[in-house]
Amino acid sequence: MKIELYLKEKELSLYEKIIVNSIKVRVEKIEARGGVVALSGGIDSSLVAVLAHRALGDNLLCLIMPEKGVSPEEDTEHALKIVNKFNIKYKIIPINKAVEWFSKNFPEGEFKEQARRMAIANTKPRIRMILNYLYANAMGGIVIGTSNKTELLLGYGTKFGDMAADIYPIGDLYKTQVWQLAEHVGIPTEIIRKKPSAGLWKGQTDEEELGHTYYEIDRVLYALVELELSVRETSEFLGIDEEAVLDIYKRVISSEHKRKPPTITRLSKMCLDKDWRYPVERY
Amino acid sequence: MHDNIVKIGLGQIITRLGDVEGNKKRIIEALERGKENKVDIVVFPELSTLGFGSGDIYLDKVDENLKALDEIVKKTEELDLWSIVGFVDKDDLGFFYNAAALIGKGKIVGKYYKTQLVNYRLFDEKRYFKPGCCLPTFETPFGKIGILICEDVWFPEPSRAMTFRGASLLVVLSASPYDRGKSEVWEDYLKVRVYDNILPVVFINQAGVQDGVTYWGGSMIINAEAKIVTRAKLLEPDFVVGEIDLEESLKLRRRDIRIREVRGEILEDLLKAFEEMKK
Numbered sequence: 001m002k003i004e005l006y007l008k009e010k011e012l013s014l015y016e017k018i019i020v021n022s023i024k025v026r027v028e029k030i031e032a033r034g035g036v037v038a039l040s041g042g043i044d045s046s047l048v049a050v051l052a053h054r055a056l057g058d059n060l061l062c063l064i065m066p067e068k069g070v071s072p073e074e075d076t077e078h079a080l081k082i083v084n085k086f087n088i089k090y091k092i093i094p095i096n097k098a099v100e101w102f103s104k105n106f107p108e109g110e111f112k113e114q115a116r117r118m119a120i121a122n123t124k125p126r127i128r129m130i131l132n133y134l135y136a137n138a139m140g141g142i143v144i145g146t147s148n149k150t151e152l153l154l155g156y157g158t159k160f161g162d163m164a165a166d167i168y169p170i171g172d173l174y175k176t177q178v179w180q181l182a183e184h185v186g187i188p189t190e191i192i193r194k195k196p197s198a199g200l201w202k203g204q205t206d207e208e209e210l211g212h213t214y215y216e217i218d219r220v221l222y223a224l225v226e227l228e229l230s231v232r233e234t235s236e237f238l239g240i241d242e243e244a245v246l247d248i249y250k251r252v253i254s255s256e257h258k259r260k261p262p263t264i265t266r267l268s269k270m271c272l273d274k275d276w277r278y279p280v281e282r283y
Numbered sequence: 284m285h286d287n288i289v290k291i292g293l294g295q296i297i298t299r300l301g302d303v304e305g306n307k308k309r310i311i312e313a314l315e316r317g318k319e320n321k322v323d324i325v326v327f328p329e330l331s332t333l334g335f336g337s338g339d340i341y342l343d344k345v346d347e348n349l350k351a352l353d354e355i356v357k358k359t360e361e362l363d364l365w366s367i368v369g370f371v372d373k374d375d376l377g378f379f380y381n382a383a384a385l386i387g388k389g390k391i392v393g394k395y396y397k398t399q400l401v402n403y404r405l406f407d408e409k410r411y412f413k414p415g416c417c418l419p420t421f422e423t424p425f426g427k428i429g430i431l432i433c434e435d436v437w438f439p440e441p442s443r444a445m446t447f448r449g450a451s452l453l454v455v456l457s458a459s460p461y462d463r464g465k466s467e468v469w470e471d472y473l474k475v476r477v478y479d480n481i482l483p484v485v486f487i488n489q490a491g492v493q494d495g496v497t498y499w500g501g502s503m504i505i506n507a508e509a510k511i512v513t514r515a516k517l518l519e520p521d522f523v524v525g526e527i528d529l530e531e532s533l534k535l536r537r538r539d540i541r542i543r544e545v546r547g548e549i550l551e552d553l554l555k556a557f558e559e560m561k562k
Binding site: 278282 | 299300301302305334336337338339340407410461463491492493494495497517518
């Protein structure tokens with residue numbers, strides 16, 4: 001039993017093919033005309049954009065949606081670097097006015113300032129989600145999500161925001177594997193090396209907010225999920241403080257609702273989220 | 284077939300979930316390629332007519348899948364071919380089976396029902412299918428064939444029984460979803476069955492992606508000495524032809540006497556041990 005996060009060269013090529021094919025097949029199956037990826041300039045969306053472009057070519061549209069003054073300018077530069085390097089169609093749509101509208105119409109004083117700030121911060125990826133679907137609908141395409149397995153397990157994403165998508169092509173890859181695959185497909189080094197950030201407020205970094213490094217988180221998640229160890233076993237196996245493992249474990253169990261469609265109250269013998277089992281790609 | 288050499292076409296097709304018409308078309312196209320290549324038999328993956336992973340569609344489209352099988356059978360008559368096709372069968376009591384049909388030039392010569400249904404992780408076959416009870420072998424012009432379906436080969440017993448029943452070739456129909464390291468494990472399992480039984484094994488897997496699940500293809504023919512003699516592409520649909528000498532295993536068994544030396548009292552004790560474990 002060991003932590004096997006590291007992917008071999010042969011596996012990276014295989015993963016690339018599998019992911020590209022899965023995007024292509026979904027688009028073909030539903031007779032969509034393409035797909036939309038929200039490209040922040042971070043590692044996850046850069047990787048998805050490149051893979052989706054391999055699947056869809058000119059039928060992929062990347063939306064670069066900075067909140068000017070909050071999103072680091074460097075991110076937009078990186079997003080542009082990706083679309084230019086790989087020759088991907090794109091649009092830049094700043095979201096400041098929409099954020100301002102929600103902020104202005106959501107009165108201060110009614111809620112605790114911290115909660116209010118967080119609610120508004122979460123509105124930003126939801127604004128981007130609306131734009132994703134606006135374009136996807138108009139072009140007859142799908143929204144291609146950029147969540148990875150680490151984020152999905154931790155629930156580190158905004159429900160109906162950045163998590164809103166039709167498919168998650170990299171949803172079975174841990175963050176450390178995303179870095180590897182990104183390198184494999186030729187994402188520029190400065191994008192791979194920069195500190196990951198959800199970009200919800202100025203100076204935010206994922207690792208600071210989560211309280212652990214991705215290296216540590218991925219090892220813990222791998223032990224808990226892939227090796228199916230308990231919190232105590234994980235702590236002993238990795239030589240990591242049990243409190244730290246417990247903190248990560250609690251995030252996993254409390255975020256299950258983010259990984260599932262809304263729970264339906266069962267009244268019939270054919271409750272649609274419990275008894276009815278049909279594939280999406282159904283003929 | 285000549286001098287005990289059987290020429291096999293591996294129909295590593297993509298199947299689409301519930302797309303019985305499309306799947307039938309892909310099967311017939313592969314049969315036609317088999318004819319062009321002058322093969323004796325074309326083999327197809329598990330649940331080829333309906334598509335593995337079809338969920339409740341299995342229940343909705345069983346009759347449509349049986350009708351498609353009839354048309355495939357007719358096609359083998361026209362093409363003067365043998366074939367093995369994975370499909371969903373239905374019995375008089377209305378029970379469904381994950382089944383394989385051995386088709387000999389326009390006639391279903393035998394049927395095999397998967398004995399080891401899979402019900403863990405992403406699999407829920409017991410929701411739909413009744414397990415088969417029997418491990419037959421079937422007479423063909425190329426010798427006796429044993430058919431296994433996917434998980435059956437992860438257990439030593441089914442192939443063992445078929446070996447005792449005189450099989451000179453095992454054909455494994457599969458729809459194996461890709462996950463990390465899976466193809467290597469499969470190759471090991473298949474080779475272990477070859478070593479156990481001193482028999483060639485034909486492995487036919489599905490290819491392509493359905494609902495985010497990728498079937499890794501990589502169909503292969505392994506000779507009685509556990510050497511891979513024919514291999515299809517990974518991930519993509521493919522049609523490859525390979526030959527196997529069915530006399531080979533008999534020659535090997537002249538000196539490798541393990542099958543002959545299997546002891547009945549050991550098998551009886553094995554059964555006793557199994558009963559003890561179940562208590």
